[in-house]
Amino acid sequence: MSLPALKRRLAYLAEEAGRSGTRIFAVGGCVRDWLLGRDTVDIDLAVEGDPGPLARTALRLWGGGQEAHERFGTACLKLEDGLRLDFARTRAESYERPAALPKVRPAGIEDDLRRRDFTVNAMARPLTPMGLGELLDPFGGKADLEARRLRALHPRSFEDDPTRLFRAARYAARFGLAPDKETRSLIASAAERGLAGLLSRERVRQELLRTLEEEEASPAMALLKEWGLLGAFHPDFLWLPSTDMDSDPLLRLGVCALVMGARGEEFIRSLKLERALARDILLVLTMVQERKSPCKPLPALTRELLETHLKGLPETALEPLMLGGEDLKRLGLKPGREFSRLLGEAAEAQWRGEFETKIQALVWVKDALKKQSGRG
Numbered sequence: 001m002s003l004p005a006l007k008r009r010l011a012y013l014a015e016e017a018g019r020s021g022t023r024i025f026a027v028g029g030c031v032r033d034w035l036l037g038r039d040t041v042d043i044d045l046a047v048e049g050d051p052g053p054l055a056r057t058a059l060r061l062w063g064g065g066q067e068a069h070e071r072f073g074t075a076c077l078k079l080e081d082g083l084r085l086d087f088a089r090t091r092a093e094s095y096e097r098p099a100a101l102p103k104v105r106p107a108g109i110e111d112d113l114r115r116r117d118f119t120v121n122a123m124a125r126p127l128t129p130m131g132l133g134e135l136l137d138p139f140g141g142k143a144d145l146e147a148r149r150l151r152a153l154h155p156r157s158f159e160d161d162p163t164r165l166f167r168a169a170r171y172a173a174r175f176g177l178a179p180d181k182e183t184r185s186l187i188a189s190a191a192e193r194g195l196a197g198l199l200s201r202e203r204v205r206q207e208l209l210r211t212l213e214e215e216e217a218s219p220a221m222a223l224l225k226e227w228g229l230l231g232a233f234h235p236d237f238l239w240l241p242s243t244d245m246d247s248d249p250l251l252r253l254g255v256c257a258l259v260m261g262a263r264g265e266e267f268i269r270s271l272k273l274e275r276a277l278a279r280d281i282l283l284v285l286t287m288v289q290e291r292k293s294p295c296k297p298l299p300a301l302t303r304e305l306l307e308t309h310l311k312g313l314p315e316t317a318l319e320p321l322m323l324g325g326e327d328l329k330r331l332g333l334k335p336g337r338e339f340s341r342l343l344g345e346a347a348e349a350q351w352r353g354e355f356e357t358k359i360q361a362l363v364w365v366k367d368a369l370k371k372q373s374g375r376g
C-alpha cells in the first residue's frame with residue numbers, strides 16, 4: 001500500500017490511541033523501507049500500553065482476521081486488502097545467557113528501540129492524527145542507511161541472539177549494506193565461537209526459511225558462506241546459485257536437500273519441519289535413489305521438485321504405476337514375493353519409459369512373464 005494511503009489509515013489509530021492516552025509508533029522494518037522509498041504491506045506497530053483495544057479498532061474499521069495472539073500483548077492482523085498490522089507492547093529485553101530467549105518487561109519506546117538488532121531497524125515514527133510524526137532515530141539508522149552501512153547496536157548483540165547473524169546476511173544482501181568494521185569483527189568472533197550452534201534447530205530452521213524467502217537467496221547465502229556460517233544449517237549444507245531459479249522457498253529447500261545427496265535426509269530430519277512438508281521432500285530423495293514410478297499420485301511439491309531436478313524424465317515416470325495387483329491376479333498370479341518383485345520391476349520400467357499407456361504396460365508384463373517362464 002502506498003505511504004499516503006497508509007497514513008490516512010494510521011491516523012485513525014492515532015486518534016483512538018490519543019483518546020486513551022497511549023502512544024503508538026510504526027517501528028522497525030516498515031520505517032526503514034519507507035526511508036528507502038519502498039512500499040510495504042507489513043507494518044509493525046509498537047504501543048506504549050495494551051495494544052488489544054487498538055487491534056480491535058483496526059479489525060472493526062477495516063475487516064480481516066486475527067492471525068495470532070501470543071504472550072506479552074501482541075496481536076497480528078491480516079486485513080482484507082492484504083495489509084498486515086503487527087501490534088506489540090513496547091518492551092525492554094534482557095538475556096540471561098547466549099542464545100536464550102529474552103526476558104521481557106514493559107518499557108517505553110526508547111527501550112524498545114534499544115533491544116533491536118541493527119541501527120537501520122531501530123527507528124520509529126509516532127502515529128499522529130496527521131498520519132506519521134517525526135522520525136525517532138536514537139542510533140543513527142537513517143545516516144547508516146544512506147551510507148549503506150549495517151551496524152549492530154551493541155557489542156553483545158550476536159551473543160545475546162545469534163539469529164542476528166543470519167538477519168545481518170539478509171539485510172546486507174537485500175539492501176546492499178556493508179557491515180561496519182566493528183560489526184564485521186563481532187560477526188567474525190561470533191562465527192569463530194560457534195554461537196549459531198547454540199540456537200535450537202527450530203530457530204535455525206526459521207532463519208534458513210527466511211533466507212530462502214528472499215527474492216534471491218544467493219547473495220545472502222554467499223555472505224553466510226564468507227562468514228563461515230552455512231554449516232549452521234548442516235555441516236554438509238551446500239548452496240548452488242542455480243537453486244534460485246525456483247522462486248518458491250520450499251522448492252529451494254528441496255533442492256538444497258537433493259544436492260546434499262546421501263546427507264539430504266539427515267538435513268531435512270534435523271530441521272524438524274512440519275510433518276507433511278518433511279514427508280514430501282523425503283519422498284523426493286527416496287525416488288531419486290530408487291528410480292521407480294510411485295504407487296500413488298505424488299504430492300505437488302514432490303512432483304515439481306523431481307521435474308525440475310531430473311531433466312528429461314519420460315512423461316509418465318512420475319505418474320502412479322499403471323499396473324496394479326488386480327492386473328497381475330487377472331493374469332493368474334497369486335500375491336507373494338514373486339508378485340511384489342514383478343510390480344517393483346514394472347515401477348522401474350515405467351520410470352525408464354518402457355511403457356506409457358495401460359495397454360503397453362499389460363504387454364510389458366506379459367513379456368516379462370514369458371521371459372521368466374522361458375528362463376524357468
Ligand code: ATP
Pocket residue numbers: 027028029030042044115116117118121122161163164
Ligand atoms: P523483513 O523485511 O525481513 O521482514 P523486518 O525488519 O520487518 O524485515 P522482522 O523479522 O519482521 O523484520 O522484525 C521486525 C523488527 O523487529 C525488525 O525490524 C527489528 O527491529 C526487530 N527484530 C526482529 N527480530 C529481531 C531480533 N532477533 N533481534 C532484535 N530485533 C529484532
